Amino acid sequence: xxxxxxxxxxxxxxxxxxxxxxxxxxxxxxxxxxxxxxxxxxxxxxxxxxxxxxxxxxxxxxxxxxxxxxxxxxxxxxxxxxxxxxxxxxxxxxxxxxxxxxxxxxxxxxxxxxxxxxxxxxxxxxxxxxxxxxxxxxxxxxxxxxxxxxxxxxxxxxxxxxxxxxxxxxxxxxxxxxxxxxxxxxxxxxxxxxxxxxxxxxxxxxxxxxxxxxxxxxxxxxxxxxxxxxxxxxxxxxxxxxxxxxxxxxxxxxxxxxxxx
Numbered sequence: 636x637x638x639x640x641x642x643x644x645x646x647x648x649x650x651x652x653x654x655x656x657x658x659x660x661x662x663x664x665x666x667x668x669x670x671x672x673x674x675x676x677x678x679x680x681x682x683x684x685x686x687x688x689x690x691x692x693x694x695x696x697x698x699x700x701x702x703x704x705x706x707x708x709x710x711x712x713x714x715x716x717x718x719x720x721x722x723x724x725x726x727x728x729x730x731x732x733x734x735x736x737x738x739x740x741x742x743x744x745x746x747x748x749x750x751x752x753x754x755x756x757x758x759x760x761x762x763x764x765x766x767x768x769x770x771x772x773x774x775x776x777x778x779x780x781x782x783x784x785x786x787x788x789x790x791x792x793x794x795x796x797x798x799x800x801x802x803x804x805x806x807x808x809x810x811x812x813x814x815x816x817x818x819x820x821x822x823x824x825x826x827x828x829x830x831x832x833x834x835x836x837x838x839x840x841x842x843x844x845x846x847x848x849x850x851x852x853x854x855x856x857x858x859x860x861x862x863x864x865x866x867x868x869x870x871x872x873x874x875x876x877x878x879x880x881x882x883x884x885x886x887x888x889x890x891x892x893x894x895x896x
Contacts, residue, residue: 647771649725655715666704670721670735673697676755678714681838682707684741688796688836694751696785697743701735709838717758729778744788754781799824800836807845811872815841846882849873857895864891
């Protein structure tokens with residue numbers, strides 16, 4: 636089931652953060668009541684908006700208008716991006732920015748290297764602003780520049796997500812312990828065919844995607860619900876702490892205690 640993100644933001648009704656600054660990640664698609672702006676600064680990833688899978692790499696800028704289901708389905712080590720969440724009250728004061736429920740297509744467009752450096756530098760300075768509210772005018776400018784750069788860039792390319800891949804990904808999110816063979820039977824494809832499609836469109840295999848989902852669940856259970864690492868690992872679908880430890884070391888290069896803190 637897709638979760639809806641409520642409009643709960645406090646003044647100034649917009650926020651900007653860097654993905655690497657936050658351990659906790661979403662574990663399923665979300666529909667936001669706000670405009671979501673992504674600016675990739677390093678690495679590669681795949682992002683799904685509604686039923687389209689959009690590749691991200693350093694220099695990609697993505698505008699996902701309110702009401703669209705979206706989810707980061709896979710990313711390589713080292714991937715990082717700036718994330719802005721903007722509601723209609725803030726957007727109304729940004730020159731040139733359409734309403735957050737705009738009808739523009741959700742596309743990831745590659746901006747020029749100089750433009751990326753500008754967005755990254757300005758966002759870094761905004762994050763350092765003290766007090767935080769001093770960054771409000773700069774955030775409006777950042778959004779204005781990001782939209783202008785996105786508008787001027789060539790239209791991005793994206794592929795429609797295969798229904799079997801979309802269904803398999805949802806099954807893994809809902810039931811991460813479900814065997815791959817059962818997932819394949821449920822979506823109506825052989826394990827080999829589903830695995831090939833999944834790797835081609837998502838960028839990683841079924842097993843790797845399922846492991847990443849389990850790790851994402853651990854993040855939520857630890858940081859949101861306050862569970863200890865062992866309980867969180869078992870509740871997330873890992874068979875043992877040793878299995879969780881190995882997965883964490885392979886994914887993040889550090890132990891669970893070092894990563895999850």
